[in-house]
Amino acid sequence: MLERPENMRDRSKMSDDPFSDILRLANARSVLSGGFTAGGSWAIRVPAPENIKFFALVKGGCQLRIDGEGAPVRVEEGDVVFISAQRSFVLSSDPRAIPKDGTRVFATSTTRFPKLGEGEDFFLLGGHVRIDAASSGLLEELLPSLMHVRAASPQATMLNWLIDRLVHEHETNLSGVSLASELLVQLMLVQTLRAHLATASTLPAGWLRAMGDQRIAPALRLMHREPGHPWRLEELAKASAMSRTNFAVHFKSVAGVSPLAYLTAWRMRLAQRGLRDEDASIAELARSLGYTSESAFSNAFKRVTGRAPKHYRSAAKAARPSG
Template sequence: MLYSSIYLRKSPNMSTDPFSDILKFTNAESLVTGGFNAGGAWALRFPAPEKIKFFAVLKGECWVIIDGEAEPTHFRTGDVGLMTAKRAFVLASDLDTKPMDAMSVFTGARSGITTLGDGSDFSQLGGHVLLDPTSGRLLADVLPPWIHVPAASPQATSFRWLLEQLVAERANDLPGASLVAGQLAQMLFIQILRAHLQTSSPMPAGWLRALANPRLAPALRLMHGEPARDWHLEDLAQACAMSRTTFAFHFKKTAGVAPLTYLTEWRMRLAEKTLREERTSVATLAQSLGYASESAFSNAFKRVTGRSPKAFRNAGEILGEVV
């Protein structure tokens, strides 16, 4: 199915959720991979993750020491962390214990769970977030290297139920447990991102910061709801109850690009996905994204991506054959 054509069948008055759009676009999928229980003094050094990694402290507390970070972070029961940077890190009961290699400790662990010491003081659960190798950069590139959501923060309230359910699903060998655990892990990942969007710390200009801005939300919903429509600056500004000048300034300051540039870039993201995954003709794709001609679309695509639609599709096919 042509991804962009989904939008064309929506009612003109139907709002959408740009954040959900982007998560779907990047094929974000969360998986619980294991965890460990520990007692006494312990420390584990993990290699730099190739994927986005998340973990939660279910019981007890620990220190998290990340390569490149000036100070260690103290995690308590219910705290959740998300690491997007490819950096090695250490989890430890204290800062003086020499860390063991985590991979050797987990080798042969049943269901990815292992025990250090008597396992009575500490419990941790972790997993990965899988993203599309190409479109996933849209999300991975705007996230900070490291997110820590303390259990005491207002945003963490929903984590408690999710973590309890994840533990229960892994403990009880019930039909469909792996599927349920995957859905819960996906919800946990989304809640971590929501907490990050609501944080008071400033984010760099970009689409993620724009999504977190309630004043710009109406314009983003319009552009994501009907990307093929010939939106004008006046339409978008009016939806946000701002003048054209104020809206254009506020949007660019927050998103890093002008409103109609954002629209064009989102259209090209949809086009890239379609060219990779479908056999839709370039002419049909151009029409579905609101371009009057194939040449107009091709020029816009090349301007944004650096390649023509045909060259982009051919490169994807060659890569698929190699893989």
């Protein structure tokens, strides 16, 4: 739904939760699409996904090998895996087994959960995360190629409960099962990201590591809550209880960019959404994001995105589905 221009100022103020802001901006929606059972010796190749793939191992264990990622990873019962790398991968009970084509397996199956091999000592639930095409780059920058939360890890307690509830929903098939499953899987994404953030000190510099750093969290909250405010480095450093120099150095070490470069990048993400989804004029959008003139905003937008705001808006409207 389009917002009226007079609401633009209120809309530019987001929340005190930068991580939720990013997920909302990307419009990330988790969808449970199915799974399979297996037994004995088996292997299945999943083609390179267009979306982020995920699976929860309900029963048994297997090897996961992502093309180009080196050694295979062992996945055990209760583990949750998210794969954002757009590369084919193989799940197998035995690395020597010849993989079946996953596309054919699911296309020719008469059930939602096809069976591989002999027996039923393995059960996997899987799906994908849908992201608005215009915002897909945001999560691609944020997420690693593989997130693997092991059932034995301290962060897995909630994930184990969510997996149990998903299985219960599909076994009972009560009214509302689709919506309940969607909400449970969405929580799985959030909980997996939380678990990954718990290892923030070992992550490379970037958005994800910044989200898990408690020292710069107060500054991030300010920038996300009021992106249109003319924030100065001194204000942000004070909010984080650091000197100006220490704050600038630490922020760049975890975020990969300076504080004010982060603020500009965030403003431009909001600007892209505004140009795509809202009817406010470019001048109104510029003011809501802290720019004193339309030309200053246009120059910043073109510098970051490579296109002028009016050209970006025209292209976005042309790409919208008709009807």
